[in-house]
Amino acid sequence: MIRVDDIHKHFGKVHAVRGVSFSAPNGRITGLLGPNGAGKSTTLRVLYTVLKPDAGAASIDGKDVVTESLEARRVTGALPHGSGLYPHLSARENILYYARLCGVPRNKIDEQVDGIIELLDIKDIAHRRTKGFSQGQRTRVALARALVHDPQNIILDEPTNGLDVMATRALRKLILTLKDNGRCILLSSHVMQEVGALCDDIVIIANGQVAISGTADDILNDTNCDDLEEAFVTAIQRTGYDD
Amino acid sequence: MRTVGTVFCKEVLDNIRDRRTLLSALLMGPLFGPVLFAFVINLSIDRAISSAEKTLEVPVVGAEFAPNLQRYLESRNMTVVEGLESYETAVESVKLGTHDLVLVIPAEFGEQLRNSLPARIELVSNAADTAAARDANRVRSALQSYSHELASYRLMARGVSPIVVRPISIDEIDVSTSSGRSAILLGMMSYFFIFAMLMGGMYLAIDTTAGERERGSLEPLLALPATRGRLMFGKILAACLFMILALFLSMVSFYFALRFMPLDKLGLTPNFGPQAVLLAFLMFLPFVLLGASLMTLVASFTKSYKEAQTWLGFLMLLPTLPILVASLLNLRPRTELMFVPSLSQHLLLIDLVKNEPINLLYVLISVLSTLSLGALLAWLCARLYRREGLLG
Numbered sequence: 001m002i003r004v005d006d007i008h009k010h011f012g013k014v015h016a017v018r019g020v021s022f023s024a025p026n027g028r029i030t031g032l033l034g035p036n037g038a039g040k041s042t043t044l045r046v047l048y049t050v051l052k053p054d055a056g057a058a059s060i061d062g063k064d065v066v067t068e069s070l071e072a073r074r075v076t077g078a079l080p081h082g083s084g085l086y087p088h089l090s091a092r093e094n095i096l097y098y099a100r101l102c103g104v105p106r107n108k109i110d111e112q113v114d115g116i117i118e119l120l121d122i123k124d125i126a127h128r129r130t131k132g133f134s135q136g137q138r139t140r141v142a143l144a145r146a147l148v149h150d151p152q153n154i155i156l157d158e159p160t161n162g163l164d165v166m167a168t169r170a171l172r173k174l175i176l177t178l179k180d181n182g183r184c185i186l187l188s189s190h191v192m193q194e195v196g197a198l199c200d201d202i203v204i205i206a207n208g209q210v211a212i213s214g215t216a217d218d219i220l221n222d223t224n225c226d227d228l229e230e231a232f233v234t235a236i237q238r239t240g241y242d243d
Numbered sequence: 244m245r246t247v248g249t250v251f252c253k254e255v256l257d258n259i260r261d262r263r264t265l266l267s268a269l270l271m272g273p274l275f276g277p278v279l280f281a282f283v284i285n286l287s288i289d290r291a292i293s294s295a296e297k298t299l300e301v302p303v304v305g306a307e308f309a310p311n312l313q314r315y316l317e318s319r320n321m322t323v324v325e326g327l328e329s330y331e332t333a334v335e336s337v338k339l340g341t342h343d344l345v346l347v348i349p350a351e352f353g354e355q356l357r358n359s360l361p362a363r364i365e366l367v368s369n370a371a372d373t374a375a376a377r378d379a380n381r382v383r384s385a386l387q388s389y390s391h392e393l394a395s396y397r398l399m400a401r402g403v404s405p406i407v408v409r410p411i412s413i414d415e416i417d418v419s420t421s422s423g424r425s426a427i428l429l430g431m432m433s434y435f436f437i438f439a440m441l442m443g444g445m446y447l448a449i450d451t452t453a454g455e456r457e458r459g460s461l462e463p464l465l466a467l468p469a470t471r472g473r474l475m476f477g478k479i480l481a482a483c484l485f486m487i488l489a490l491f492l493s494m495v496s497f498y499f500a501l502r503f504m505p506l507d508k509l510g511l512t513p514n515f516g517p518q519a520v521l522l523a524f525l526m527f528l529p530f531v532l533l534g535a536s537l538m539t540l541v542a543s544f545t546k547s548y549k550e551a552q553t554w555l556g557f558l559m560l561l562p563t564l565p566i567l568v569a570s571l572l573n574l575r576p577r578t579e580l581m582f583v584p585s586l587s588q589h590l591l592l593i594d595l596v597k598n599e600p601i602n603l604l605y606v607l608i609s610v611l612s613t614l615s616l617g618a619l620l621a622w623l624c625a626r627l628y629r630r631e632g633l634l635g
Binding site for chain 2: 049050076079129142
């Protein structure tokens with residue numbers, strides 16, 4: 001369960017996030033949708049505690065991301081945008097490193113690592129060094145790494161970026177499996193169709209503000225539009241977005 | 244503790260797998276010093292030996308006016324070369340560098356000698372040329388001893404003992420041991436050790452900070468439920484391991500290099516046996532933490548791998564500054580100097596190499612002050628990792 005309450009973030013003079021609020025419940029997939037530079041990544045970075053909000057609060061499973069950041073990270077698996085792997089380590093070693101850092105108990109560590117390798121279907125590349133992996137392979141290893149401590153909350157920043165059709169489908173299937181296990185999944189994207197097809201709840205962000213949020217149907221009703229793309233454009237124009 | 248250990252093991256493994264970087268870090272630094280050193284030493288040995296043993300050719304104008312002097316010079320391992328005609332051509336040839344020196348004997352030389360007047364000889368040389376000056380000195384001392392010899396004969400001919408004209412007898416007692424003389428040349432050793440040590444950890448210090456950021460692996464790492472300060476300590480410790488290894492290798496390679504250099508020909512007998520190597524290693528060890536933390540700290544501020552390399556290149560020069568100042572001012576170990584890292588190690592190493600007693604209090608101050616500065620910088624690194632600006 002992720003809760004964001006009126007957070008603000010400045011970078012110098014740029015007011016990147018100006019009062020974003022939403023919540024992402026367990027057992028559902030919540031999608032942050034917005035044009036480039038809308039503040040999606042900044043919002044997610046606040047959630048996985050790499051950035052501190054200038055104002056407002058956010059919590060994961062009730063743990064405040066600023067005052068209890070270590071506890072919040074413990075129940076979260078994050079896949080930041082463009083996650084890099086260690087090229088001299090094999091896929092399995094990359095995952096094992098994260099498992100150890102997350103404090104997975106010694107007697108369970110092999111079981112857990114092998115389990116996640118199975119889940120992400122990367123057995124065939126598990127013992128190869130990650131140097132030279134394709135984007136799809138890299139994303140799957142990075143995701144395995146982020147999920148190895150079995151977190152309840154999963155934050156994915158543009159996870160399908162650079163993936164081909166097959167890899168995207170595989171990832172979508174995996175996200176749905178995680179949802180069925182009762183996980184709270186929050187992902188960002190600037191691709192409308194993807195969010196529409198996958199997410200239960202949609203939060204449209206533009207200009208650092210929430211333009212509209214709700215299920216796909218809610219958003220269509222609210223904007224009096226027939227399809228999501230039109231609804232998206234209508235919604236972000238309300239925030240004064242100027243393209 | 245588990246976090247620190249995990250990060251340490253991973254960084255060590257990662258660095259070992261990166262063969263080329265590892266080789267350059269662990270071989271270049273430790274070999275660079277001894278090779279350069281051997282080169283310089285051999286060059287100076289060559290010059291010193293060749294100039295002392297070689298027969299010196301002395302161009303002489305008017306050699307026919309002083310046949311006895313000519314024979315005397317030949318008895319002192321010099322050959323007289325004729326061919327120049329006048330004082331003017333002699334000066335010209337020295338100016339042009341055709342000859343290093345020319346001896347000019349005027350026609351009235353014989354007559355002046357006979358009449359017991361000071362007989363003039365002109366020695367033309369270029370004092371700005373060190374090699375020529377050394378040759379001119381040889382000729383000058385030969386001329387002076389010839390002059391002394393003649394004076395003694397004259398006194399004896401008049402029934403006076405030559406001792407009368409030597410009211411003072413100077414006996415020079417040089418207390419510098421031959422190890423002591425080594426200090427000047429071996430003063431560069433301390434910098435080579437520090438250089439090799441820093442080289443050993445430089446790539447790791449960059450890779451674990453600017454490198455991780457550039458690769459995009461820093462952000463997911465910081466999103467893990469691990470205390471950031473501990474991640475940092477693991478990284479610094481891994482850099483320390485490779486720096487210790489590089490330091491050890493550079494000392495061992497110096498030990499072997501010195502054994503194969505003909506230092507005794509220069510009158511140098513540095514005290515750098517196995518025991519001295521071990522002591523030097525222990526004295527330099529505290530500098531490892533300081534170096535690793537300093538490099539990590541600087542690399543943390545940079546935005547890219549390249550920028551980090553540039554900055555750390557400058558940083559490599561930083562420890563030379565105190566050593567340079569010490570050499571220029573000819574500083575001796577003093578209590579307050581022991582608080583300056585790199586300088587204290589340098590001064591202690593010189594005493595060790597000169598085979599002089601080592602002041603234990605100095606060692607204690609050097610170790611403690613270097614270690615505490617290193618710990619302070621490590622703590623600063625850990626603090627820095629909590630800043631979000633780190634992600635750039």
